Amino acid sequence: MTHHRIVIIGGGNAGLSVAGRLQRKGIDDVVVIEPRGQHRFQPLFSHVAGGVARASMAVRPQASVMPEGVGWLQETVMDLEPDADAVVLASGARVTYDQLIVCPGMQLDxxxxxxxxxxxxxxxxxxxxxxxxxxxxxxxxxxxxxxxxxxxxxxxxxxxxxxxxxxxxxxxxxxxxxxxxxxxxxxxxxxxxxxxxxxxxxxxxxxxxxxxxxxxxxxxxxxxxxxxxxxxxxxxxxxxxxxxxxxxxxxxxxxxxxxxxxxxxxxxxxxAPDWLKSTSLPAAGDSGGFVEVDPETLRHVRYDNVWALGDAAATRNSKSGGALRKQTKVVAENVLTLLDGREPATRYDGYTVCPFTVSRSTVVFAEFDDAYRLKPTIPFWTSLSRERRLSWLFDRHILPWVYWHMILKGRA
Ligand SMILES: Cc1cc2nc3c(=O)[nH]c(=O)nc-3n(C[C@H](O)[C@H](O)[C@H](O)COP(=O)(O)OP(=O)(O)OC[C@H]3O[C@@H](n4cnc5c(N)ncnc54)[C@H](O)[C@@H]3O)c2cc1C
The missing domain is CATH 3.50.50.60 (FAD/NAD(P)-binding domain)
Structure with a gap:
């Protein structure tokens, strides 16, 4: 059995981004549990299928994208014991934690x-x-x-x-x-x-x-x-x-x-992944199996030292990498505040995004909130939601670089 201050389940988009943020804020014992040896940038899958990117552009070795100073346990989580602050691994080992952040994404049924x-x-x-x-x-x-x-x-x-x-x-x-x-x-x-x-x-x-x-x-x-x-x-x-x-x-x-x-x-x-559905983290009756968090603070409603974000969290927004980019800031701030002995107060505003590649050179950039209202990042620039070449340049050429070099490091 090992113990860590912060344990993060899932080294995908959400897990690495929040790990990077916490590490950069000076938290020195952050460990990510992730079984895969390769990290995948899923938004590029659409471009690959549409013939405007190569599959190799969407993957990198997991070791190369781990934020510096963050530990990596290459293991699979099988079960959770939140009353004992413990995670059970497929190897049979147990890992205990002060704070647990759950972000294992979704499964394809x-x-x-x-x-x-x-x-x-x-x-x-x-x-x-x-x-x-x-x-x-x-x-x-x-x-x-x-x-x-x-x-x-x-x-x-x-x-x-x-x-x-x-x-x-x-x-x-x-x-x-x-x-x-x-x-x-x-x-x-x-x-x-x-x-x-x-x-x-x-x-x-x-x-x-x-x-x-x-x-x-x-x-x-x-x-x-x-x-x-x-x-x-x-x-x-x-x-x-x-x-x-x-x-x-x-x-x-x-x-x-x-x-x-x-x-x-x-x-x-x-x-949500089947193993997560069978734990006590989802709300009773949620057949989707998502982690029952306060949709604004992203803290579990029954376990004070458990947090969830990204695709596996039962938030109200449409799930996306753009949504969880905002959520990583909220979770990192709130965990830091809690470790400092104060009540978490940072709130997620429901922002999410879906860039529609409507041609091989244009994108309709849909930014919206959890009530399906437009929510442009640049206030009043609502016309960004029209078909544009500029959005294509951002989505196809700039965003992948930002993802690998900034988002996964907790810098954006
Ligand atoms: C085709 C496609 C196109 C998309 N396009 C866009 C887009 O244009 N814009 C956008 O913002 N979003 C887009 N998304 C959504 C975006 O990719 C996801 O919202 C985002 O990856 C979710 O991050 P996550 O960390 O929650 O899950 P993931 O990134 O899926 O990571 C979850 C990680 O948890 C690990 N894991 C699972 N089970 C366990 C376990 N038992 N133990 C330990 N680790 C485990 C997995 O191996 C994985 O690495 C797209 C997704 C797809 C599939």
Missing amino acids: WDAVPGLTAALGTPSVASHYEFDLVPKASRLLRDLRSGTVVFTQPPGPAKCAGASQKPMYLACDYWRATGVLGDIRVVMVVPDPTIFGIPEIDRELERKIAEYGIEVRYGIELRSVDGANNTVEIGPVSGGPGAGAGFSAGSGSGSVEQLHYDVLNVVPPQS
Whole structure:
């Protein structure tokens, strides 16, 4: 058994950023538990699938991105004992802590859609949400010259849900440039009654949808996949996976439909990792399994020395790296305040972001809050949410550098 002042579960975007911040503030015993030897920058997966970045650009060795002075335990957490201030590892070892920060992200629930897991092994099905399948998605979209392509966005909480649509716009722009767009039927399945949910953003996306001739099925979800016959069944959304941060729970009004596909790019339903669901950290009745924190202070509502942020926290915002960038500041400040013997008072304001890559040179930059109201970083510059080349430059070329060199070090 070992003891550390701060233990962080998950060395992804949230875990490393908050570790870096705490270390830079002078906390000397911060340890991150992370099993993977490679760190992945997930926002770039959409660009890779859309043919405007290489897969190698989205990964780096975990050792190379660990903030200096932060410890790394390359282990998997299996269970939590918050009453004993302890974490149980897959190796059987226990690690105790003064403060615990929980950020293991979300899992992709492939088995929630009948037939989907088997279909992933067939030649025409891919997903840009799973790193190993991203190059396949990229190849399938690049090589399609005619036929039907179906893209799906799941109901319920998802990592940057709007990212489900990004490779579609990038591929359409490519097909238009290569003269085959007219021979391809593009179908997008979305769980909500509109394409995104904020009128200003919906207008921009709808303009691109009309430009590319995309057929959108609103209020609809993927019901099943028949990989042997290249067919999907889609139908009205029956309800999200429960409390958490989903915006799409509810009933759709469309009808059940069978669609033949030549290419299928699926984004599966998502939830907190199974091991986390079975601990005492989620709220009773939250089938999504997210850590029950105060959505503003990000402190657990029942365990005073437990915190959560990023995709695994039951906050109200749409989950994204942009959201957790704000959350890392809040958690770091509040933990420091607590260690100083005062009550945590820093609050997360619900900010989140989704940069829609609507062509291979433009982005619609949606910044909004947990009530789906526009929330531009630069106040009054609301027109940043229009299609812009400048946003593309930032999203594709500047942000990856900022991520590797500043965000993961707790500097931004
Ligand atoms: C295709 C795609 C596109 C996206 N596009 C954008 C975008 O454009 N803009 C944006 O802001 N966000 C985007 N996101 C969302 C963003 O990537 C996530 O919100 C962000 O990575 C969440 O960070 P996290 O640290 O909570 O989880 P992650 O970054 O997923 O990290 C979780 C870590 O926890 C580790 N872990 C899991 N279980 C255990 C365990 N039992 N023990 C120890 N460690 C464990 C995992 O190995 C992982 O390293 C996108 C996501 C995807 C998938």
